[in-house]
Each structure stands twice: as C-alpha cells, then as structure tokens.
Amino acid sequence: MSTCTIHWFRRDLRLADNPALTMASHHGKHRVIALFIVDDQLVDSPRVGPNRLAFLADRLRTLHAELQQQGSSLLIAYGDPAEVILQLCKKHGAAGVTWQADPAPWARRRDERVASTLQNNGVTPYIHDSQTIVPVTQVLTDKGTPYTVFTPYYRNWSRQLRIPAALPVPPLLPVAGIPSQPTWPNWPTTTVPLPDSRAATAQQLLATFTSQRINTYDDGRNVLAQAGTSGLSPYLRFGIISPQECARAAIAAQRLAPPTAARSGAEVWLSELAWRDFYQQILYHFPHVANYAFRPMYDDIAWDNNQNYFAAWCAGRTGYPIVDAAMRQLSSTGWMHNRARMIVASFLTKDLLIDWRWGERYFMQQLIDGDSAANNGGWQWSAGTGTDAQPYFRIFNPTSQGETFDPDGAYVKRYVPELANVPTKYIHAPWLMPPVLMREVHCLIGHDYPAPIVDHATQRAKALAMYKLVRPE
Ligand SMILES: Cc1cc2nc3c(=O)[nH]c(=O)nc-3n(C[C@H](O)[C@H](O)[C@H](O)COP(=O)(O)OP(=O)(O)OC[C@H]3O[C@@H](n4cnc5c(N)ncnc54)[C@H](O)[C@@H]3O)c2cc1C
The missing domain is CATH 3.40.50.620 (HUPs)
Known part of the structure; x- marks a missing residue:
C-alpha cells in the first residue's frame, strides 16, 4: 500500500x-x-x-x-x-x-x-x-490577556507582522483508488449572480485593486455607489486567496505609493485586514459572543422585536431609501457594501429596536462572504454591545448617512427603481416631496414606495431609554 x-x-x-x-x-x-x-x-x-x-x-x-x-x-x-x-x-x-x-x-x-x-x-x-495573518493566540497584552480594543491590538499586530514568502503550488501526485470525478453535493441553487470562484480571478482582483483603487481607498471605501473596496471578501471567506497574500500586496502598494494620501489608502486597507484578524481572535478568546453580547449587561435589553418591522427590513421596504437600497443590494447580489452594513445594522437595532441576533442571522443566511467572526463583530459593533463598539448613544441618522455617503442618490436609484425619478434633493427623504412633485415623478409615498415605517427621532429616544435601562448609573 x-x-x-x-x-x-x-x-x-x-x-x-x-x-x-x-x-x-x-x-x-x-x-x-x-x-x-x-x-x-x-x-x-x-x-x-x-x-x-x-x-x-x-x-x-x-x-x-x-x-x-x-x-x-x-x-x-x-x-x-x-x-x-x-x-x-x-x-x-x-x-x-x-x-x-x-x-x-x-x-x-x-x-x-x-x-x-x-x-x-x-x-x-x-x-x-x-487562517489569520497573525495567529489568534499571538497578539496579547503585556499581561498575556487578549486585546478587546482594536487600536492597541493593531499596534501590537503590526509589530508582530512577519509574512513568510509566498508558497508556490506544491507537487501533487494522484493517489491510486481516488475517483477522477467527485460526487458533487446536491445543494440548493441561487438566483444571485455569483462571483467567479477561480483562484486566478481572486489574484487578478487583488492585483488590480492594489495597483489602482487602493490609493484612494481611504475615502473611496465610504462612497456607496462606487467600487472603492477590493470585493475580495468572498475569496477571503473561503480562503481562495490567502490573507497573507493580501497583506503582502498591501505592504508592497504602501512602498510604491507616493508619500501622501495614497500611502494612507494602503495603510488603511492593511488595517481592515487586521480587523478581520481582530474579530477572529475575539471569537477565539470570547466564544460566548457567538450567542450573547460581549458585554453581558446588554443581554438584558428588552428589545421590541416587532416581526412586521423585521419583515420590512429584510424586504427593503422600510421607507428609508438608504436602508432599503442596502437590503436590496443584499438580496439581489448576496453582498453588501461595508458602510451600508453599518447603516442597516444600526437601523435594525436602534431604530426598529430589534435584537442584533436577528439581523446577524439574516446576514449569515444571505451573505456569500458570511463569516461568523466578522459578522458577529460587525453586528455587535453596530449594536453597541461588542468589543470596542460604536457607543450605544451613537445612532446613525439614515437620512444624513444617505446624504453623506450617497450624495447624488446613485446607490439608492440603482437598487430602488421606484425612486429613479426622485430629484436628488429628496432622494434620501422622499416623504418630504410636495404632493404635486410626487405625482410628477410617479412616486406617491405610501403607494409606489412605502412611507417610513418608524419616525427616526422617536425611535432614537426610545433606543436611548432602552439601553440606559440596562446600564449601571
Ligand atoms: C454588520 C456587519 C456585518 C459584517 N459581516 C461580515 C461578514 O459576514 N463577512 C465579512 O467578511 N465581513 C463582514 N463585515 C465586514 C465588512 O463589511 C466586509 O468585510 C467588507 O464589506 C467586504 O468587502 P471588501 O472585500 O470589498 O472589503 P475591503 O474594504 O476591500 O476589505 C478587505 C478585507 O478586509 C476584511 N475586512 C474589511 N472590513 C472588515 C471589518 N470591519 N471586519 C472584519 N473584516 C473586515 C474583509 O476580509 C475584506 O474582504 C461586516 C461588517 C458589518 C458592519
């Protein structure tokens, strides 16, 4: 044998x-x-x-x-x-x-x-x-404990960063008795257009991104209508490309970039890869986060958990264009822009007052790049329940988030065709259009497109009260 x-x-x-x-x-x-x-x-x-x-x-x-x-x-x-x-x-x-x-x-x-x-x-x-660029057990405080705040973690992570040289494809000889064709799994299919899964495509994507868009990543990553990010997450999720290869490319881009804002693009992108490592080490050291808040006091929040609101959020029919565009991007592509993920997560928890775990699970069901550690980290950050999280009192205003990160409404119009003719002035608050304009642009609010299902200011006050109730004085 x-x-x-x-x-x-x-x-x-x-x-x-x-x-x-x-x-x-x-x-x-x-x-x-x-x-x-x-x-x-x-x-x-x-x-x-x-x-x-x-x-x-x-x-x-x-x-x-x-x-x-x-x-x-x-x-x-x-x-x-x-x-x-x-x-x-x-x-x-x-x-x-x-x-x-x-x-x-x-x-x-x-x-x-x-x-x-x-x-x-x-x-x-x-x-x-x-699986991570720096092993999850390697970046520890002087006391030997895991970091729970990103900035000091990142400082130490950067000091420990030693990326080995790239490994070529090793020689792989066949083994007698192994069938030449696999028995393929019989899994359900999807209607969303899938990214090309070949390793060469991932490498090409990395090469194009790190030779061009990385230089403007610092600002470009927040513009919802632009492809300002790498789009590598499905490939990193399944290891079709190695995170080490991404880090090598980021460091090389940093060296090549002019010593101005462009260099900071590569630096920021490397730090995003470090966020990926950070959340994997959080899940490793604090496995309770998979089911509970990182900060236990937030497990006592009395969420409203309104099923109808949740259904409207999933369907992209909340009446808030930026939220609806993002949720429809998710259902039509299986992917969502990072800024949009933050906006919809904040909206679900702090406007609709729904338990972050509902949203976290829905994301895992929908996302091609669904990754337990990053998804959990992102949700707990947005809900304010996590490590180094967005403070509970910082509540995104969906209208001003739209105005800032989708100023001309191009992202909204791409995913919410009902709003295609709405003038830019009203694109993030179409309910404010005068009735005559609504008729003119064929967008009657409450008929062609939903009226906001909640009032942001009212819900914001409720959310603050809800969080305060479980916090020590
Ligand atoms: C609520 C919420 C849920 C999220 N769920 C997931 C998830 O299931 N899977 C996932 O890979 N990312 C998740 N993220 C992080 C981030 O949104 C995606 O990694 C990013 O949008 C992927 O696009 P990209 O590859 O173009 O990213 P780029 O901006 O090009 O970043 C490069 C890579 O860095 C990593 N990365 C970037 N940002 C983060 C971050 N904040 N946390 C962890 N890793 C990061 C990813 O692997 C990403 O592919 C979530 C963020 C939030 C706020």
Whole structure:
C-alpha cells in the first residue's frame, strides 16, 4: 500500500500559498488526497443559505479543475469528519493528515475530536495556523490577556507582522483508488449572480485593486455607489486567496505609493485586514459572543422585536431609501457594501429596536462572504454591545448617512427603481416631496414606495431609554 497524506480542505480552498497543503505534499512525498468533507451539521444550519452554498459548490468545481491541471483531483466525502478521515487513512495507508486551523469554537471542538481520533489510530495530524495573518493566540497584552480594543491590538499586530514568502503550488501526485470525478453535493441553487470562484480571478482582483483603487481607498471605501473596496471578501471567506497574500500586496502598494494620501489608502486597507484578524481572535478568546453580547449587561435589553418591522427590513421596504437600497443590494447580489452594513445594522437595532441576533442571522443566511467572526463583530459593533463598539448613544441618522455617503442618490436609484425619478434633493427623504412633485415623478409615498415605517427621532429616544435601562448609573 502506497504512503500518502490527506489534506483536509476547509476554509483554505486554494493550491498556492497554502502552508498546510504544502506540508501534506512534503509528508506524503507528493502523494496527496485532496479532501473536502460535506458536513451536514454545517450545511443544514439555519445560519447558512443558498447564496454561500452555491458559491462554495462552484468553488469546489473550480478547485477540482485547478487540481486536475496539477494531475490530481478533489475527493468530496460525506459524513462525520472523524469517521470519514479515519476510514480514508485506513483504506489508503495515509500516515498523516494536514489542515489549516480554524479559530471558531465549533471548528475547534470538531478538530480536537478529529485529531484525537487520528492519534489514537496512529495517524499524525499536522495543523497549520494560517487562517489569520497573525495567529489568534499571538497578539496579547503585556499581561498575556487578549486585546478587546482594536487600536492597541493593531499596534501590537503590526509589530508582530512577519509574512513568510509566498508558497508556490506544491507537487501533487494522484493517489491510486481516488475517483477522477467527485460526487458533487446536491445543494440548493441561487438566483444571485455569483462571483467567479477561480483562484486566478481572486489574484487578478487583488492585483488590480492594489495597483489602482487602493490609493484612494481611504475615502473611496465610504462612497456607496462606487467600487472603492477590493470585493475580495468572498475569496477571503473561503480562503481562495490567502490573507497573507493580501497583506503582502498591501505592504508592497504602501512602498510604491507616493508619500501622501495614497500611502494612507494602503495603510488603511492593511488595517481592515487586521480587523478581520481582530474579530477572529475575539471569537477565539470570547466564544460566548457567538450567542450573547460581549458585554453581558446588554443581554438584558428588552428589545421590541416587532416581526412586521423585521419583515420590512429584510424586504427593503422600510421607507428609508438608504436602508432599503442596502437590503436590496443584499438580496439581489448576496453582498453588501461595508458602510451600508453599518447603516442597516444600526437601523435594525436602534431604530426598529430589534435584537442584533436577528439581523446577524439574516446576514449569515444571505451573505456569500458570511463569516461568523466578522459578522458577529460587525453586528455587535453596530449594536453597541461588542468589543470596542460604536457607543450605544451613537445612532446613525439614515437620512444624513444617505446624504453623506450617497450624495447624488446613485446607490439608492440603482437598487430602488421606484425612486429613479426622485430629484436628488429628496432622494434620501422622499416623504418630504410636495404632493404635486410626487405625482410628477410617479412616486406617491405610501403607494409606489412605502412611507417610513418608524419616525427616526422617536425611535432614537426610545433606543436611548432602552439601553440606559440596562446600564449601571
Ligand atoms: C454588520 C456587519 C456585518 C459584517 N459581516 C461580515 C461578514 O459576514 N463577512 C465579512 O467578511 N465581513 C463582514 N463585515 C465586514 C465588512 O463589511 C466586509 O468585510 C467588507 O464589506 C467586504 O468587502 P471588501 O472585500 O470589498 O472589503 P475591503 O474594504 O476591500 O476589505 C478587505 C478585507 O478586509 C476584511 N475586512 C474589511 N472590513 C472588515 C471589518 N470591519 N471586519 C472584519 N473584516 C473586515 C474583509 O476580509 C475584506 O474582504 C461586516 C461588517 C458589518 C458592519
């Protein structure tokens, strides 16, 4: 029986710059079983929806094609990971299994179980810590405790930043008995247009972004109608591109940029990648955040949780154009601009007075880039319940957010066609249009487009009272 190694692909669905896959190639003398396991517990979770599953299914197909170019293929197996992997080890004589560590609490529990099953059967697990740019256990305060505030975390993170040289695709020889075609998962499809899942596309996107748009990222990232951000989140979510490769490109762009505002674009983008690491270390060190507020006092908030308001928010029919455009961007593309995510999250919690967990779950169901750590961090930040969060009393005004970040209403008009003819002056508060103008632009508020379902000023006061009630004097 030939010796080989199994590489268990999870959130590292790439061949290049993949240290765990490179380890597999090394330990297996290039004979590697490239394995993906469909775990029904994850697939059937109420936090997973067709958009992310469809993108994952697509990526499995393109990953298989990329493996085929190397003379290998993807094996897709179904069932409990510990059982599946052990059976494969026995069948193919694999003496080692490699994977990339995942700091999420449920992933750690699963991986500990898999590792001990393997060890008990004489198989060595090789685990590489590369889901974040700096490992989650490495950035600690002088007292050895985790950071809960981003700025000092980032300072220390920057000091620890040592990015290894990029790894090429390792040699991958086929293993006898592995079928040349995988048994593809039968997952629900989606109607949203999916990003191209090939690794080369992710690399191209990174190259284009870091050679051009990164220089104006500092301001451009907040303009809702512009593609001012990288659009890399679905690729980073599934590890189609490595975060280390992104960091390398950011640092190179920083060196090349003129020493002015352009350089700060690259610096700010690198810090966004650090936010990604920050929230993964928060979930690692404080696993309770997955279900509860980071600050326990906020678990006592008596949310209104009005089902009709929630349905209007999901459907993009709140009567606040910027909120509705953002929610419709989500339902029609499976992605939402970061500024828009902040606006709708603030609106759900502090205007509609709905528990942040409802919104967090809805986002996980819809987002192609849905990532438990970043999503949880973003929601708790917006709700004011999290680490280093937006203070509870800072409540976005949806009208002025629209005016600032979508000044000509282009974003609103793209996603809310009912408002296509509304003049810029009224685009973020169309209910203020005089009735004669409403008729002229074919947009009767309450008929063609909803009237605001709540009054911002009234709800703001209610939210402040609601938060104050659970805070110590
Ligand atoms: C309520 C809310 C929910 C969010 N949910 C998710 C989520 O499920 N998945 C997700 O990847 N991001 C999430 N974010 C963070 C952010 O909105 C997205 O990462 C970003 O919009 C993705 O677009 P981009 O790739 O063009 O980002 P860029 O601006 O180009 O940033 C590059 C990368 O940095 C990381 N990043 C950027 N901002 C953040 C941030 N604030 N927190 C953590 N990582 C960040 C992402 O991996 C992103 O792809 C959420 C933010 C909020 C406010």
